[in-house]
Amino acid sequence: MTQFSITLTFRWLMALGAICQSFMVQAQYPGQASDKLKVAVTVPIKAYSFNLQDVRVTKGPFKENMEREGKWLLSLPVDRLMHSFRVNAGMNTPKPGSPTKMPKPLGGWEGLDMELRGHSIGHILSGLALQHASTGNEVFKKKGDSLVTALAEVQSVLNQDGYLSAYPQQYIDRNIAATSVWAPWYTLHKLFAGLTDQYTYAGNQQALAIESKMASWANKKLSPLSAEQLQKMLRNEFGGMNDAFFNLYALTGNPDHLKLAQLFYHKAALEPLEAGKDNLNKAHANTFIPKLVGEARDYELTGNEKAKTAATFFWNTVVQHHTYAHGGNSDKEHFFEPDKISEHLTGNTSETCNTYNMLKLTRHLFTWSAEEKYAEYYERALYNHILGQQDPESGMVCYFTPMKPGAYRLYSTPDQSFWCCVGSGFESQSKFGEAIYYHNDTGVFVNLFIPSELTWKEKGVSIVQDTNFPEEATTRLTIQTKAPIHMPLYLRYPAWATAGVTLNVNGKAVTVKQQPGSYITVDRVWRAGDQVELTYPMTLRLVQTNDNPNVAAVAYGPIVLAGEAGKENMKGTAPFHDPADPYQYYGYDYTIPETVSHTIDTEGKPVTSWLKPVVGKPLTFQTATATANKPIELEPYYKVHQQRYVVYWDLK
Template identity: 30%
Template sequence: MKRSRRQFLKAGAAAGSAAVLSRTVRSFAQLPAKDVVAPEISQFDYADVQLLDGPMLTQFNQNHAFFLALDDDRLLKPFRQKAGLPAPGEDMGGWYNFSPDFDPPKNMTGYIPGHTFGQYLSGLSRAYAVTGSKPTQEKVQRLVRGFSEAVTPKFYEGYCLPAYTFDKMNCGLIDAHEFAGDPQALAVLNHATDAVLPFLPDRALNRAEQAARPHPNIAWTWDETYTLPENLYLAYKRGAGDRYRDLAARYLQDRDYFDPLSRGENVLPGQHAYSHVNALCSAFQCYLTTGSEKHLHAARNGFDFVLTTQSFATGGWGPDETFRKPDSGDLGASLTKTHSSFETPCGAYGHFKISRYLLRSSGDSRYGDSMERVLYNTILGALPIQEDGQSFYYSDYNDSGSKFFHQDKWPCCSGTFPQITADYGISSYFRSSRAVYVNLYVPSKLSWKQGGANCVLTQQTQYPLIPETSMDLKLDRPETFAMMLRIPAWAGPKTRVMVNGKAVQAGLEPGKFMAVSRTWKSGDRIEIQFDMPTRLEAVDPQHPNTVALVHGPLVLFARTDAPLKSTRAEMLAVQQRSPGSDIWTVGETQFSPFSSIGREKYRLYHDIS
């Protein structure tokens, strides 16, 4: 078939790009670098955990199918446009494409073109690692190839958030390399890094420092250089080259964030919530890569401040995306002032990441407790992404709450949503040389090798609607190790653990992992029956009578926005309609978990006598 001159030139350009990339792979790709600190507890691989039928698998499958079907040309369009290449496909719209209408904060159309491309690439790469889906791997590699042809510094000319968007591209490319086996991804990353560096400051800047610099509009003051180190350290450790370790150190926000946090000073109030939780992951990666105890303390202390001074009963935090001053009553006051209570997919993604890191370093089950709370009361209730890019963004804890989509299409939460749902499996179980940690009680199958035995654990459960779970083990030979079972801090005194029908109570303590050590053999079964007490949790100390109704790990939302006229005793007498039901009642008022709430009005907190 005769080709046009344009087709010939385009093919030649692509071949030239591939040749350059091939040389770059040889010059940049290195052996993966090992962590200086290797926590005893580690993650399983994505392929080791298979979610079984349940709401987590449903969410993962929805996101996987959605992004697998999203048109490649549309995803690549803003990069091709800036590179002067043919750019077929419809505009994505919303935040994703270049637009002359961008006029922040009045009009956010065209806010950060291409900003979520790296996250979509990351989510697909992780989905491939979970499922082994060949079409998913092929899509990842097509997107990397298409992006490689459009890498140019021109993309960042007049671009308001270069660090923010590059961080996501970095994550997507190193995940394409690590989880989807893309041979070009690290070379493309090095080109992309060269393209963005002229547009980055010499060090991490806080928002006040950015606001003090000349800027054409307010959006230029919102860049997040302080989140860069996490993925820069990961790029270094995955073989992208030593410069990524050096760049990571350059962008650590030590002076006004990690240094005071490491000393126990709470500097969260007034900060942008999600990005500063995400930055704690950078501190932890610094600790793993360099052994810096200061950064470990900063990550621990910072997250402790989130858990103890910033969190709603749901585990969500950051009304209007801002951390509040402790003991100010601002959390309670937000219930009547805003509907933007928790930036849900982004916040849950960052929360799960730092929880996994800190659990691995400490073995402390309260990080698992916090994951469980965020899982059931925030992210599992997120509305699915719509075909046109409408995305669930905020959980609404206002006294007249509802579920709604963000006003702009393709916002940041459309990128973190597929990432966190792909991470559900690796958040559910952990391992050490002598133990397996059961962190989340979810329908799932875990396959691994323990000592000389090939092992499979199958967990069947309708937890937390039914307060029990069972785990069946298959081993091709007996093996001695410990099963570490997370006993939630809320667990009541009637909580029971049984192995092969016999009670095992030694070591059962709420708020800790319970070690069940024995020589396990095929056919062994673990059963847990949870005593789920009901309690009332105040929104903050300044509003002690403004409370949420909590049953075990579940926060129960009233399916009405009418004020509830109940006493504490009446609230605590709430009854589940039947075992396994998602409806509870207090008098005539129905309550349900967040995941069962539809588009009706609801109420989280209640003023009671």
């Protein structure tokens, strides 16, 4: 494998100009322009991301989700978002009775009495930048510019060596002293990442200046600490601070930023993973996952093989032993014993932030090896968990996606929730174009079947993907190019496509020798208007829990199905707002009626015998025999909103 170095040939430099941005990994950093990078990737790479702005999602549920999320982002006034920052800086705020109206403080986890306040503004900076890159709409850039300008003003007024936050430095001091405080570095990570995204995707130079000043403060704050003090500090959740500083180092080349990234190496969490030990039982999942995203970035920028080992082992362990059918993980935010899924079908499963971060890590690992298994997981988690996070009726999002039979989703509110999953949702729902396509020096990987248009400027070629997947099994790729071009297409042959594949190029059948779980290569000279038609018939299958084959979910192709269980006794849908008890959802009572059944008598027959398609309703199935005195209808889990559902069934 070719090593990237300063001795790259001109041809490779041209290719790198299109793609080196993909390694600013909060994995969504394919918008990183090459002229912004001061430190290149030093390890072998098999697939590169495209710039996010070079992929447009053109229709379908992903585009609809993105549009709803964009409206929410634009609806939040800058004055309200900045209020806690300005209060912390002692800046003038209108008095009662003043002709200038006092901004209404945000609620939930952004309330002035919440120690995590300020985290959402970092996510919003990212969300606005991602929306700008994904759509080209300047309104998102203007809103981001306004926030960045306001943050620069607060940083100047604070005048604390570059420190910037919605809470005082005492929170950091408490963390360093290993006394109780709610994750101040986690909150700062969101700001660092948001400012990087504003610089990367929206070209905001002021954002990088603010972030560099913040890094100078952090260097001054942390450099005097002993190794013991640092490790005690790192026991508290710090998000992806290592990732943020590695990314900043790639932008600036400043060795202080590399040193800061390495200071956030948490030995107790990472050393066992480097040794191949599953140390996840009882660990807080979203405290762990971002650390491994940072480890992946460490490997890419420094060649640290231990970091690669830890990241790869962690991903395999989580996906194989700790993951539900829809791609999510954790119960009450924590990992549990491996291979115990059936024992953890509760109302507190699958924190959405976890999947957001697992997808970041997955993108890293895919670029290293271009293995289909990473694309398979990405598709599964994206369609079933991330797409299903947002309620299409209100545009609000979920914290958990309960696996408890008969439970239902609980949604945020527009300005009174701001849980961590609201913040990560601002990003997840704004960047659906990031993992559809990848490329190497010569060809394009087609990983996801989402209607979209790719423009590969450096090659002078575009690919238009037209499909109604997953409601249809066929996707069509049309090549647009001014001149004939020799270019291989690497078409993902999903592991779930066990019924085979039909492939046509310009209407002529092509024999496929590959097997599911690989890539089909179509290597030829393409001309304008050439078309590839690819069909993967989907089939029903059981996704059994890894500890009990008689407890299983049902999937159709990559799509997890859920049984509709009615709306009886459903309570309000946004209870998690009490600052005195931010984790009150752990005890939420779904008051599941006794009439909700999650048992199916299969008589030992295959799933196709007892589950039949409903005519005229795509992706919808019905039990062939009555269950609890009536047939049960199943449809995609991502579509089941504002009602109870069953994902996992007891099979008899």
